[in-house]
Amino acid sequence: MINETNKIKNDSESKLIRKRRDRSNFLKLMSKDKTAIIGMVIVVAFLGWSAIQGLLEYLSGYTGYSYLSYILLPSNPFHTVLADRLLAPSSKTVWMWFGTNFEGESIFSRMLYAMPRDALVSVIVVFSAIAIGAILGIAAAYRGGWLETIIMRLTDSFLAIPALILVIAISIPLRATYSGVILGLSIVWWPTYTRFFRGQVLRVKNMDYVQAAKINNVKPRNFFIKYLFLNSIDPIIAYAALDFGNVILTYSTLAFLGIGLSVPIPELGAMASNGLQFLPADWWYSFFPGISILIIVIGFVLVGDRYQDLINNRIDY
Amino acid sequence: MLLEIKDLNVSYKTVNGVASILEDFQLQMQEGQIVSIVGESGSGKSTLGQAVTKLLPMSGIAEGQILLNGTNIVKLREDQMTEQRGTEVFMIFQNPLNSLNPVKRVGSQLIEAINIRNTRKKENLTEELMYEEAVETLKIMRLPDPDEIMKRYPHELSGGQVQRVVISMAIILKPKLLIADEPTTALDVTIQAQVINLLKQLNREYKMSIIFITHDLSLAYVLSDRIIVMYAGRIVESNPSESLIKSPLHPYTDGLLKSVPTDYKTSGTLFSISGSPPSFFDMPVGCRFNLRCPKVFEKCREEEPKLRGRTDGSSVRCWLYE
Amino acid sequence: MNSALILYIIRRTIYAVVSLLFIITIVYLLIHAVAPSPLALAKVYAGPGHTSKSQLLAIIKEYDLNAPLPNQVLNYISNIFHGNLGFDPSFHRPEIDLIGRYLPRTLELVIPALLFSMLLGLYTGAFGASKRRKAGDQVVKGVYLVTWASPPFLVAIFLQVFFAYDLHLLPATGLVNPVLLTPKDVTGFPLLDALIAGDFTYFVSLIHHMILPVVAIGLLSFGIITRLTRASMLDTMESEYFKLGLMKGISRKRAVYTVALRNASIPIVTLLALTFGYAVAGAVVVEDIFSYHGMGWFIVYAITNLDYIAILGTTIIIAISIIIANLAADILYGVLDPRVKLE
Numbered sequence: 001m002i003n004e005t006n007k008i009k010n011d012s013e014s015k016l017i018r019k020r021r022d023r024s025n026f027l028k029l030m031s032k033d034k035t036a037i038i039g040m041v042i043v044v045a046f047l048g049w050s051a052i053q054g055l056l057e058y059l060s061g062y063t064g065y066s067y068l069s070y071i072l073l074p075s076n077p078f079h080t081v082l083a084d085r086l087l088a089p090s091s092k093t094v095w096m097w098f099g100t101n102f103e104g105e106s107i108f109s110r111m112l113y114a115m116p117r118d119a120l121v122s123v124i125v126v127f128s129a130i131a132i133g134a135i136l137g138i139a140a141a142y143r144g145g146w147l148e149t150i151i152m153r154l155t156d157s158f159l160a161i162p163a164l165i166l167v168i169a170i171s172i173p174l175r176a177t178y179s180g181v182i183l184g185l186s187i188v189w190w191p192t193y194t195r196f197f198r199g200q201v202l203r204v205k206n207m208d209y210v211q212a213a214k215i216n217n218v219k220p221r222n223f224f225i226k227y228l229f230l231n232s233i234d235p236i237i238a239y240a241a242l243d244f245g246n247v248i249l250t251y252s253t254l255a256f257l258g259i260g261l262s263v264p265i266p267e268l269g270a271m272a273s274n275g276l277q278f279l280p281a282d283w284w285y286s287f288f289p290g291i292s293i294l295i296i297v298i299g300f301v302l303v304g305d306r307y308q309d310l311i312n313n314r315i316d317y
Numbered sequence: 318m319l320l321e322i323k324d325l326n327v328s329y330k331t332v333n334g335v336a337s338i339l340e341d342f343q344l345q346m347q348e349g350q351i352v353s354i355v356g357e358s359g360s361g362k363s364t365l366g367q368a369v370t371k372l373l374p375m376s377g378i379a380e381g382q383i384l385l386n387g388t389n390i391v392k393l394r395e396d397q398m399t400e401q402r403g404t405e406v407f408m409i410f411q412n413p414l415n416s417l418n419p420v421k422r423v424g425s426q427l428i429e430a431i432n433i434r435n436t437r438k439k440e441n442l443t444e445e446l447m448y449e450e451a452v453e454t455l456k457i458m459r460l461p462d463p464d465e466i467m468k469r470y471p472h473e474l475s476g477g478q479v480q481r482v483v484i485s486m487a488i489i490l491k492p493k494l495l496i497a498d499e500p501t502t503a504l505d506v507t508i509q510a511q512v513i514n515l516l517k518q519l520n521r522e523y524k525m526s527i528i529f530i531t532h533d534l535s536l537a538y539v540l541s542d543r544i545i546v547m548y549a550g551r552i553v554e555s556n557p558s559e560s561l562i563k564s565p566l567h568p569y570t571d572g573l574l575k576s577v578p579t580d581y582k583t584s585g586t587l588f589s590i591s592g593s594p595p596s597f598f599d600m601p602v603g604c605r606f607n608l609r610c611p612k613v614f615e616k617c618r619e620e621e622p623k624l625r626g627r628t629d630g631s632s633v634r635c636w637l638y639e
Numbered sequence: 640m641n642s643a644l645i646l647y648i649i650r651r652t653i654y655a656v657v658s659l660l661f662i663i664t665i666v667y668l669l670i671h672a673v674a675p676s677p678l679a680l681a682k683v684y685a686g687p688g689h690t691s692k693s694q695l696l697a698i699i700k701e702y703d704l705n706a707p708l709p710n711q712v713l714n715y716i717s718n719i720f721h722g723n724l725g726f727d728p729s730f731h732r733p734e735i736d737l738i739g740r741y742l743p744r745t746l747e748l749v750i751p752a753l754l755f756s757m758l759l760g761l762y763t764g765a766f767g768a769s770k771r772r773k774a775g776d777q778v779v780k781g782v783y784l785v786t787w788a789s790p791p792f793l794v795a796i797f798l799q800v801f802f803a804y805d806l807h808l809l810p811a812t813g814l815v816n817p818v819l820l821t822p823k824d825v826t827g828f829p830l831l832d833a834l835i836a837g838d839f840t841y842f843v844s845l846i847h848h849m850i851l852p853v854v855a856i857g858l859l860s861f862g863i864i865t866r867l868t869r870a871s872m873l874d875t876m877e878s879e880y881f882k883l884g885l886m887k888g889i890s891r892k893r894a895v896y897t898v899a900l901r902n903a904s905i906p907i908v909t910l911l912a913l914t915f916g917y918a919v920a921g922a923v924v925v926e927d928i929f930s931y932h933g934m935g936w937f938i939v940y941a942i943t944n945l946d947y948i949a950i951l952g953t954t955i956i957i958a959i960s961i962i963i964a965n966l967a968a969d970i971l972y973g974v975l976d977p978r979v980k981l982e
Contacts, residue, residue, distance in 0.1 A: 157661040160912075160965065161958050162920035168938065169666065169954040172947055173673040173683045187669070249790055253924060256792050257939055272792055276928065279796065280804035290793035297788035305784075372882050375771060395891055403888025410879040418880045418898055420905070420977060433888045470977040471880075486887065 029310055030303075039302025046296050047119055054116030070113065077109040077266055086282050099284035101274065107284065110266035111292055118268060118296070121182055122247040126240050128186045133193020140194070141201035151194065158191040164250055171259055181260045185247065196239065200232030207231075234311050242304030245297035252293050268293050318384075319526050320346040320369075320494055325381035325391075327364050327373065336597040338364045340550050342381070343624065346528075348493070351520055353529045353537030353558070355573070356547035357594055362530050366496045369528070370408050371398045385494065403433050407492035411499040413479040417471035423482055424467030427451040430486045454485040458515065477508035484515050491523055498530045513540055534573050538562050546570050549595055549605040552624055556631040566633040568612045604636065612637060644973050651969040655962050660716065662958045666951070667715050677704040683947045686728045724952035729944050734952040737937065742956060743828040744814065745926070745933035747845075748852050749918045755857035756914060757864060761904060764868020768876065768903075769895045779865065787862030791924040795855040799928060802851060809851050812930040816844040848931070855925045860917040864910060871903035878902075908972045912965035919957055 030036045053072060060069035070076050075095035084104035090096045095106035136155070140148040158166070167184040174180030204210055210231070213223055252269030254260050260267060268289040275285025325342040328335050339361040346352055356362040367373045369383055371390055383390040385406060390398065410416050417426055431447045434440070442450070448467075455463035458481040471479060480500060487495055497516060501509040513536060519525045531537050537544050538558050545555045546569065554567040565571045572590040592609040595601055601608050607617040616636045624634045674680040681698040682690065699705055702725070703714055718724070724734035767779040786794060803811035810816075815829065822836035833842040875881055876899050884898045885891060919934075926935030934953060941949035 157658050157665055160961050162916040164920040165954055165957055169950055170669055172950055252790050257942055280800045286796055294789040301784055301788050399890045402886050408886050412879055415879045416883055430887045472978045
């Protein structure tokens with residue numbers, strides 16, 4: 001019997017060690033796949049740019065030096081030259097790469113200016129969803145009983161309505177501002193994570209090594225973090241990587257429908273929407289903002305997809 | 318010669334590099350013979366069954382020769398292999414609860430097998446005759462109320478019942494070679510004996526050759542003419558069952574025999590081989606068993622021995638016999 | 640049909656009704672959280688523009704906004720079950736009439752789109768799994784990743800520019816050729832009405848205008864089905880019953896498309912409702928771009944006019960239709976999987 005327990009203990013430890021080694025191998029494994037590298041490059045570029053440009057925009061608002069906000073951009077995104085309106089894309093100068101809009105503003109500059117807001121929405125919404133989901137999901141799986149029933153009924157009910165529709169319903173009375181949209185998205189985004197955490201904890205709870213850890217009296221805090229949380233978080237991280245893309249898609253769709261920003265501030269979805277009336281002649285107006293969302297989201301999807309394959313041992317070597 | 322395997326190597330591509338699961342495998346089998354392949358999990362014994370039936374996972378690569386009735390299976394295309402499967406070679410799997418298609422009734426799965434034989438051998442059976450044959454076969458398997466079982470779904474049967482349904486497919490298809498990959502591992506001990514007897518019956522009545530893959534030396538002894546012991550992807554010993562049990566050659570076989578519980582009451586402790594099998598990415602230099610071998614000496618740590626045939630028809634891979 | 644299956648269906652139906660009540664309550668409570676006082680709520684109900692105090696009081700009285708919260712919720716639910724979704728301030732008509740006009744048009748888009756995306760997803764998923772790691776698999780993956788990751792408006796705009804504006808193959812906007820006379824409204828579904836009236840020209844015109852939106856919605860929602868089908872196929876193709884099928888001597892192709900796909904399609908059925916939700920959400924944008932006057936267009940109209948009664952009504956109706964889709968999926972699941980039993 002003693003032997004038996006030791007064996008389980010050894011197994012559980014080697015499993016944990018293997019898991020840790022897997023994590024340190026993460027970048028190496030990710031980089032074995034060309035598409036995953038493309039995905040990572042896109043994600044890093046997008047988040048990096050958003051951080052820098054976002055900081056500059058914040059500083060410019062804070063200090064009042066407005067030119068700080070477009071110091072890195074090819075042109076002032078708010079500089080309207082009516083003579084330049086609806087110019088076709090040209091490779092002559094950087095600000096004309098993607099053409100100009102009806103006000104004669106550079107579409108490229110406006111896209112770069114808009115990106116930090118998309119990044120901020122996705123980060124806030126995904127992290128708040130993980131936090132709410134973790135609390136509700138783990139509570140449901142751990143306590144069980146009526147608490148679980150209520151939490152899961154609530155979760156299922158939220159999941160029944162498409163996020164887009166629900167956010168519309170919530171953010172209209174919030175007067176459809178930027179923070180209203182973030183709040184609306186955060187209110188509807190957690191249920192998937194609640195389900196995830198609950199499922200993972202239920203699964204992990206009954207695994208041999210977790211049971212063995214219980215038998216071997218691992219400290220509660222250690223038990224919770226090392227054995228439960230870290231072992232259940234992997235698929236959730238993979239999903240979250242994908243989900244940044246989902247949030248950006250929903251956010252830009254809301255902006256396309258006219259929910260979110262006040263008019264002068266550029267937003268990718270809103271730009272695509274404004275360009276609609278100039279189709280098909282001035283196609284670039286809608287096309288480039290739309291395609292940039294596509295590329296950003298593909299970046300997140302490729303990273304999440306590869307990570308999911310790694311976890312499921314479905315790697316194509 | 319029904320089956321002749323020469324220099325078979327099977328490897329898998331993985332993230333950590335190529336892993337050789339099966340190396341230098343040799344086997345010769347006459348019609349009507351039963352050969353057992355014995356080894357711990359990870360010894361490569363199941364990979365052998367997958368190689369012979371060409372059901373290796375996508376990342377697996379087989380090299381060498383597997384001659385089934387003179388046809389080299391390694392070189393066959395998938396559609397050519399389809400012709401071999403069923404009526405030439407058939408395999409029974411380990412987990413009976415997952416062996417039958419869960420969404421189709423037992424009857425239709427049996428009749429499908431009869432239909433395949435019917436088409437290949439041009440027997441022109443009618444639907445009624447096929448149904449009757451399926452019921453008859455279930456009767457041979459001593460399954461109670463065969464008509465009722467025909468109508469059931471797999472999840473409504475017990476593990477032992479499913480395994481008998483799968484064996485009855487073997488009776489229907491009458492393959493020349495039957496591979497049974499741990500068919501009794503997931504079953505109760507009482508059912509185990511029934512399944513072993515059924516396999517014996519198949520061998521006796523239909524002259525079916527059987528490769529029996531197991532980790533249980535005593536089952537192998539009861540059933541087979543010859544036993545092949547595998548360790549870390551290699552054959553370490555091949556010997557007629559009787560002499561393998563009475564006078565094992567390889568220290569690993571000896572250890573396996575000693576760890577079979579025979580006499581619980583008199584001896585207090587149960588023998589076990591110390592240590593655990595090596596990883597495929599981290600093979601020891603020299604003999605693969607040298608880290609756990611009680612009779613290890615200098616040479617074992619330097620060079621790996623070859624599988625040597627001996628005059629009495631056995632072969633062994635060990636420096637003790639060089 | 641056995642008794643276990645009938646019991647299963649009854650249980651699922653009760654479950655659906657319960658979640659419906661839950662959802663209505665949640666939606667109602669959410670507006671309350673946003674507009675906590677009766678007066679604020681009345682302002683939301685009244686829509687944009689100036690509303691006098693007496694008008695607001697009238698609204699409070701009409702919707703009984705002063706009552707205790709549980710009473711209001713019960714009141715609201717009972718109103719919904721009586722088909723009373725309020726009175727639209729901008730159209731000056733009962734909400735239920737408007738939804739009754741626009742919902743069938745959207746269903747005529749969403750249901751074919753759902754079928755299209757299911758078939759496309761199942762086929763491409765099975766194809767990808769059977770060609771695992773080969774070029775075919777990569778192509779399938781590339782296509783579904785692009786459609787999945789693209790913002791809904793991009794797919795719709797692309798189809799519109801390419802097939803309507805460039806190639807002139809199909810109409811770019813509208814529900815039907817506006818020159819044609821509308822047949823008598825019998826069922827509310829334009830296609831059915833055209834058939835009943837025997838107006839073939841009208842019917843063909845409707846179909847012409849439907850094709851691009853249907854394809855757009857279908858393309859937007861098939862990726863998730865492809866992905867799950869492929870994963871589920873790979874699981875079943877590793878199962879012992881799949882290998883036993885091959886072992887019996889069935890060809891691999893037949894085993895893939897009968898044994899594996901049949902088993903792999905069971906979990907896909909559970910996606911039916913989710914995909915329906917995606918399709919409805921996609922319809923909002925697609926109808927806006929194609930000026931197709933259905934529910935989606937109505938929602939966008941309501942957003943621009945801050946017509947909250949309309950938003951609320953459509954949300955509830957969409958929730959109801961998704962719950963019905965969910966119930967249908969559950970029943971289909973019970974029929975497809977013989978292992979379904981009482982839990």
